[in-house]
Structures are given as C-alpha cells and as structure tokens.
Amino acid sequence: MTDRGLYCPDGDFFIDPWLPVDRAVITHAHSDHARWGSKSYLTSVPGERVLRLRVGDEAAIETVPYRKSLTLGNVTLSLHPAGHILxxxxxxxxxxxxxxxxxxxxxxxxxxTAGLFEPLRCHTFITESTFGLPIYRWRPQAETFAEINDWWAGNRERGWTSVIYAYALGKSQRIIAGIDSSIGPIAAHGAVLRFLPAYANAGVELPKVRSATFDPTDTVKGKGLIIAPPSAAGTSWLRKFGQISEAFVSGWMQIRGARRRRSGDRGFVLSDHADWNGLLSTIAATGAQNIGVTHGYTDVLVRYLGEHGFSAWVLPTRFGGDEESGSDEDDAAGESAQNGGGEL
Ligand SMILES: [Zn+2]
Ligand SMILES: [Zn+2]
Structure with a gap:
C-alpha cells in the first residue's frame, strides 16, 4: 500500500489508485475507483466506454478481454468478471x-448488465466489505423487482408519475433492464442517460428510455417511470410531472427503509455489492487462507475471519473505512453525497 493506492512492484502498476500514476489497472468506472489523471489505464473490454466517460477523451486506455493473460514485468495479470456494474x-x-x-x-x-461473477482460486484474496455485517442479507432480486413493478403499476392506476432514485452508473441500468417495461414508458435523468450508449455498445439490451428533460412531458406524466440519481431528490426539476411517488433503491434501504417511509416514499433493497453470505461464500470458494479486507465494515469481517481460521487484515483505502465516504454513484456512498443536484 502506498500513498497513491495499492501498488504491485513486480508488475509496476497500481490497482484503482486515488492519485495519478504511470499505470493504473481499473476494476470499474465508479469514481472512487477510477480517478482522472493517470498516464495510462488498463481495464476490461466492456469497461472501456464507461471508463472513458470518467477519465476523459485524452486518457490512454488499454483494454484486455476477460480471462486473457498479460505479462507485466515479473507477473501475469488477467481480469475476470466481478458482477458489479458494466x-x-x-x-x-x-x-x-x-x-x-x-x-x-x-x-x-x-x-x-454486469456479467456473472466468477470465483477464482488463489492464495491471497482481497475482498471488499461494503455490506460486511451479518444483518445484510439480500432477498432474491425477483421479489424486489416484483415489488417495484407493483408499486409502479399502482401509481399508474392513480395517474401518478413514478420516480426511482438510484446511482447513475450501474444501478440505474440494472433497474431499467429488470423492471417490466410493459407497465408504461421509462424516462431518465441526464446523469443516467449519458451511460446508456456504452451499455448498447457492450451488447446489453435495454428497453426504450426517454429523456426526462427533453422529451415531451406528456409521454411520461401520470403513467411513466423516471430514473434519477439520489442527488436529484427534492429538487424542482420533477414539478412538471404532476403528482409523483418516489422510491429509493439501494442496499442501504435494508436499514434505512423505515426512515424513508415516514417521509412518504418507498425504499427497495437492491444492491450491487455482495451481502454477508455472499462475502463469506466467495471467500470460501477462492480457497485462499490470506484475506485482505477493504471498503466498508472491514473490522467486523476481519474479526470474523480471524475467528474462523483465516489470516485476515484490513487494507486501508482513502475512501474506505465507512459507508458514508466514497462515490456518489455507488451504494458505498449511502445517501450522504448530495452534490450535483439539479444538473441534467
Ligand atoms: Zn463500485
Ligand atoms: Zn466502490
């Protein structure tokens, strides 16, 4: 670990560095992992376009297909699906x-929209732990999507516009792909729309999505579903859609849903991170004895693993430590990041 992030001296590269470096290997394009300013980036083929939107047109981005090995210095490197986002x-x-x-x-x-996670056999596994507490256990996502569909259909019957707040890269597209688009028209905030061409380019099929800003209001008002980032909640841009019903979709809704419901809106639990059981079953599937733990509830997971025969340690990150830090596009941000509101 260095002051720029995790460094591999034998291969002379950094993984998800938080300051500019010569060579950055990027796991995914959320802004707490993909930072602007490095001399070169290496990412997966399907991750290129979303990374480009993050680091800019001028950045040197090299891609490698999943599972293809590269030699860097004294090491062999390969990238494998993580199932988190595109x-x-x-x-x-x-x-x-x-x-x-x-x-x-x-x-x-x-x-x-994200590809299927594959566990890899290894000696040392460094895992995230955003939801590394035993209280986090996700229900089958089909149940969550059925709830969302029922909520949307019910709103439509009353002539209300449905609004879902979800982070703009990953979660929003997963919802668009998973809901029943026969219920009504779908529209999105510009922060969500800007990523859709990258999904189409990667071969991810999504239903038609209108612009909540530029398409005629009548095509959505009273019947449609609008997807927007959490920072858009409570801002005036939704006024033209008449009576609205709002819902937040996040892993944090498992504990924060009650508070949300008091203010009249809904919380649906759907996360792009592993839950407690997902973390433990993945760690077991790797066969690794040495486990580094980063992002989120690191201390809890490290203690648990230590009590169960693993050699486990905390890998500090600049953004890690707790769920309130990090990107406003990731579940890891909780609802703390409210910047960018009103930008379409
Ligand atoms: Zn992420
Ligand atoms: Zn993250």
Missing amino acids: GSSQVRVERDGEVWVFSGDYKTGFDP
Missing part, C-alpha cells in the same frame, strides 16, 4: 505460481 473486474496476479486476486466491488447474483 465492465467490472477482479484483478488476478500471478508470480512463480503464487496467485493474488483483488476483487474490486462485486456481487454474486445475476445481473444482465
């Missing part, structure tokens, strides 16, 4: 038969 990767590094895997953010459930 293009998200685990980083596998091997030297002289010793294998380390850095998970990045991951989830183990199926997501047609």
Whole structure:
C-alpha cells in the first residue's frame, strides 16, 4: 500500500489508485475507483466506454478481454468478471505460481448488465466489505423487482408519475433492464442517460428510455417511470410531472427503509455489492487462507475471519473505512453525497 493506492512492484502498476500514476489497472468506472489523471489505464473490454466517460477523451486506455493473460514485468495479470456494474473486474496476479486476486466491488447474483461473477482460486484474496455485517442479507432480486413493478403499476392506476432514485452508473441500468417495461414508458435523468450508449455498445439490451428533460412531458406524466440519481431528490426539476411517488433503491434501504417511509416514499433493497453470505461464500470458494479486507465494515469481517481460521487484515483505502465516504454513484456512498443536484 502506498500513498497513491495499492501498488504491485513486480508488475509496476497500481490497482484503482486515488492519485495519478504511470499505470493504473481499473476494476470499474465508479469514481472512487477510477480517478482522472493517470498516464495510462488498463481495464476490461466492456469497461472501456464507461471508463472513458470518467477519465476523459485524452486518457490512454488499454483494454484486455476477460480471462486473457498479460505479462507485466515479473507477473501475469488477467481480469475476470466481478458482477458489479458494466465492465467490472477482479484483478488476478500471478508470480512463480503464487496467485493474488483483488476483487474490486462485486456481487454474486445475476445481473444482465454486469456479467456473472466468477470465483477464482488463489492464495491471497482481497475482498471488499461494503455490506460486511451479518444483518445484510439480500432477498432474491425477483421479489424486489416484483415489488417495484407493483408499486409502479399502482401509481399508474392513480395517474401518478413514478420516480426511482438510484446511482447513475450501474444501478440505474440494472433497474431499467429488470423492471417490466410493459407497465408504461421509462424516462431518465441526464446523469443516467449519458451511460446508456456504452451499455448498447457492450451488447446489453435495454428497453426504450426517454429523456426526462427533453422529451415531451406528456409521454411520461401520470403513467411513466423516471430514473434519477439520489442527488436529484427534492429538487424542482420533477414539478412538471404532476403528482409523483418516489422510491429509493439501494442496499442501504435494508436499514434505512423505515426512515424513508415516514417521509412518504418507498425504499427497495437492491444492491450491487455482495451481502454477508455472499462475502463469506466467495471467500470460501477462492480457497485462499490470506484475506485482505477493504471498503466498508472491514473490522467486523476481519474479526470474523480471524475467528474462523483465516489470516485476515484490513487494507486501508482513502475512501474506505465507512459507508458514508466514497462515490456518489455507488451504494458505498449511502445517501450522504448530495452534490450535483439539479444538473441534467
Ligand atoms: Zn463500485
Ligand atoms: Zn466502490
């Protein structure tokens, strides 16, 4: 670990560095992992376009297909699906038969917009732990999507516009892919729309999505579903849609849903991170004895693993430590980041 982030001296690269470096290997394009200003970036093929939107037109981005090995210095590196968002990767590094895997953010459930997580055998596994507490256990996502569909259909019957707040890269597209688009028209905030071409380019099929800003209001008002980032909540841009019903979709809704409901809106639990059981089953599937833990409830997971025969330690990050820090586009941000409100 260096002051710029996690560094591999044998391969001379950083993984998700938070300051500019010569060579950055990027697990995914959320802004707490993909920072602007490095000399070169390496990411997965499906992750290129979303990373480009993050680091700019001028950035030197090299891509590698999932599972294809590259030689960097004295190590062999390959990227493998992490199931978190479009293009998200685990980083596998091997030297002289010793294998380390850095998970990045991951989830183990199926997501047609993100590719399927695959556990990798390794000696050392560095796992995220955003939801690393035993209280976090996700219900089957089909149940959550059924609830969202019922809520939307009910609003439509009353002539209300439905509004879902979800982070703009990943969660929003997962919702668009998973809801029943026969219920009504779908529209999105500009912060969500800007990523859709990258999804289409990667072959992810999504229903038609209108612009909540530029398309005629009548095509959505009273019947449609609007997807917007949490920072848009409570701002005036939704006024033209008449009576609205609002819902937040996040892993945090498992504990914060009650508070949300008091203010009249809904909370649906859907996360792009592994829950407690997902973390433990993944760690077991790697066969690793040495477990680094980063992002989120690191101390709890490290203690648990230590009590169960693993050698586990906390890998500090600049953004880690608790769920209130990090990107406003990730579940990891909770609802703390309210910047960017009103920008369309
Ligand atoms: Zn993320
Ligand atoms: Zn993250």
